[in-house]
């Protein structure tokens with residue numbers, strides 16, 4: 001059983017995959033389930049998985065923050081299937097791999113119905129682990145840097161246990177993901193399930209909801225619409241932004257490799273939110289105003305991934321820097337907003 005060398009060796013061998021895998025005359029495609037596949041990262045992951053002719057991709061999504069539009073390029077494709085389904089309900093499908101992404105990710109959306117966010121993280125992950133156990137599938141969870149809370153060490157490596165408020169307004173998400181990680185490891189140890197855990201740091205790129213509420217999409221939409229960029233106070237808080245194609249590459253390497261994780265996947269380039277606003281202003285609209293507005297409770301003050309493990313265990317590191325990624329996202333936002341560049 002693959003592991004990251006920590007004390008997580010499983011007690012039992014993994015469940016047997018489908019007999020079709022050993023069939024003599026019929027070579028089945030790899031069947032891959034992507035939960036939350038109609039969302040931002042999920043739809044880019046689906047695009048990449050569909051490029052491999054040996055993959056059949058099944059997406060399940062409840063469309064809370066995702067959209068069918070993100071997947072319309074695959075409608076009618078014989079290797080693609082889309083199911084409206086909520087992961088808090090059991091799911092019966094026969095698959096070889098599960099990328100478990102289903103969960104609202106933008107703070108304004110995960111705080112909108114916090115009880116549902118917890119159910120999605122806990123019951124949803126339990127259901128997907130039950131599915132993995134029944135069919136012998138390998139399962140990857142998209143966890144988050146929010147498991148480190150408001151981190152007291154910097155940059156954050158995977159051995160850090162975090163500084164999380166268990167009763168705050170972000171807890172439905174960060175504590176929810178922490179329980180999801182616990183469930184993953186307990187199924188691994190108790191039932192021999194093959195698990196992979198990615199701790200994703202702030203990711204941005206085309207197809208983010210224009211009104212998603214996350215900082216990169218907010219600033220880009222504001223700059224294009226000639227509206228002031230809203231820097232939440234103090235503005236010195238930091239984030240590290242990873243372009244979505246790099247993220248997808250990291251997730252697939254983690255799934256295909258031998259290590260359970262958790263492994264940080266993110267871009268270590270760190271910016272204050274004010275620096276991000278200045279970058280967006282310079283690249284998209286030098287005339288736009290930058291204003292400060294109130295922040296929300298428990299906003300982490302600093303965040304930067306230590307990606308030593310991703311580099312050494314996955315041979316992965318990001319390739320797209322922020323100043324190259326912002327214009328790529330600008331093109332997508334302009335075409336969706338119908339606002340072309342000023343002459």
Ligand SMILES: NC(=O)c1ccc[n+]([C@@H]2O[C@H](COP(=O)([O-])OP(=O)(O)OC[C@H]3O[C@@H](n4cnc5c(N)ncnc54)[C@H](O)[C@@H]3O)[C@@H](O)[C@H]2O)c1
Pocket residue numbers: 035036037038039040041042060061062063064065066067085086087088100101102103104105106120124142143144145199200201202203204
């Ligand atoms: N984007 C980031 O910066 C980031 C950072 C850390 C972790 N992550 C994780 O990556 C995953 C994807 O994030 P994203 O940015 O693409 O977000 P997103 O909101 O665009 O996508 C999430 C998808 O999950 C679906 N969903 C939500 N609840 C569901 C449920 N109960 N049943 C079925 N589908 C459900 C949504 O409709 C949406 O399509 C999430 O698990 C998120 O926690 C993202």
Ligand SMILES: O=C(O)[C@H]1O[C@H](OP(=O)(O)OP(=O)(O)OC[C@H]2O[C@@H](n3ccc(=O)[nH]c3=O)[C@H](O)[C@@H]2O)[C@H](O)[C@@H](O)[C@@H]1O
Pocket residue numbers: 104105106107144145146200201202203213214215216218219230231232233237239273295296299300
């Ligand atoms: O990468 C992660 O681990 C997490 O990062 C984000 O959470 P957060 O960093 O709070 O994301 P944003 O809402 O984009 O906020 C980033 C920073 O920008 C600030 N901000 C946000 C929006 C805005 O208009 N202005 C602004 O200054 C916020 O106060 C915060 O300090 C994601 O939304 C989570 O899903 C993800 O799990």
